[in-house]
Amino acid sequence: MGRIFETRKHTMFARWDKMAKAFTRCGKEIEIAVKSGGADPKSNPALRRVLQNARSVNMPKDKIEAAIKRALGGDSKDYEILVYEGYAPHGVPLLVEAATDNPTRTIANIRVHFNKGGGNLGTTGSVGFLFKRMGVFRLDPEGLDLDELELGLIDFGLVEIGEGEGEKGEAQLILRCEFNDFGNLQTGLEELGISPLKADSEYIPLSMTELGEKEAEEVMALVDRLEQDDDVQNVFHNLA
Known part of the structure; x- marks a missing residue:
């Protein structure tokens, strides 16, 4: 049982790590897109694209909004x-x-x-x-x-x-x-x-x-x- 538990735990952590990496990647893409073309997806095709990608990996709405706010508020890195x-x-x-x-x-x-x-x-x-x-x-x-x-x-x-x-x-x-x-x-x-x-x-x-x-x-x-x-x-x- 111990080995099975450890295997499941490792798989779970690996999945979380992959998800966290995907969110980080999408967050950077959102910040870059907002800085270069603004926060309105209707007039910013790059932002429309990265928002779609963020949704495809189930990135939470609050994380998407936080990335946009960072880019607009000057807290974003260059x-x-x-x-x-x-x-x-x-x-x-x-x-x-x-x-x-x-x-x-x-x-x-x-x-x-x-x-x-x-x-x-x-x-x-x-x-x-x-x-x-x-x-x-x-x-x-x-x-x-x-x-x-x-x-x-x-x-x-x-x-x-x-x-x-x-x-x-x-x-x-x-x-x-x-x-x-x-x-x-x-x-x-x-x-x-x-x-x-x-x-x-x-x-x-x-x-x-x-x-x-x-x-x-x-x-x-x-x-x-x-x-x-x-x-x-x-x-x-x-x-x-």
């Missing part, structure tokens, strides 16, 4: 979006996206993560050419027709549409566009009355790397370590 490049074990390329108010602290922490995780922090451009930045929209497929959706969004910059899975294995439709067309595709979805489950820019790998189970676990251990850092927003890799 976050800078930075991307770090490097290699995980076995030569797997990583892009680490961070939102930080202290780049010196962040780069030092990320270097430690790479070193302890068996990877190597690279220089700007060392792996970036292996990825393409695109706008990515994830939709609930219920009631949607792929062909009709494609026809309705092609003029708004839709490049790719396909089926995929969410973090919990649930079915999703995944739409991609050129990064510069992100706002156009967001507008197209709004005109069709479709609210994405999540919308963001992502670095899409141009090719994939396949590894054995043990080697893949070593790569994902470094990815997980990086994702736990308070300054890190996203980690992108090309591991199949």
Whole structure:
């Protein structure tokens, strides 16, 4: 019984940690969006997007409102979006996206993560050419027709549409566009009355790397370590 209890407790704490990390990430995105475009979602498409993302991870309303108030009241930190490049074990390329108010602290922490995780922090451009930045929209497929959706969004910059899975294995439709067309595709979805489950820019790998189970676990251990850092927003890799 003791072992079962400990396993359940570990799983529960891991879930809480993941939820807290998601709330922190969304809070930063809300503050950045409000500072750059104001607190009215109707006139600030970036804020509309991040508010939708916050709701998709069940971020409490009071935490959303607190993030908006911080940005409006001057209590918010001046976050800078930075991307770090490097290699995980076995030569797997990583892009680490961070939102930080202290780049010196962040780069030092990320270097430690790479070193302890068996990877190597690279220089700007060392792996970036292996990825393409695109706008990515994830939709609930219920009631949607792929062909009709494609026809309705092609003029708004839709490049790719396909089926995929969410973090919990649930079915999703995944739409991609050129990064510069992100706002156009967001507008197209709004005109069709479709609210994405999540919308963001992502670095899409141009090719994939396949590894054995043990080697893949070593790569994902470094990815997980990086994702736990308070300054890190996203980690992108090309591991199949």
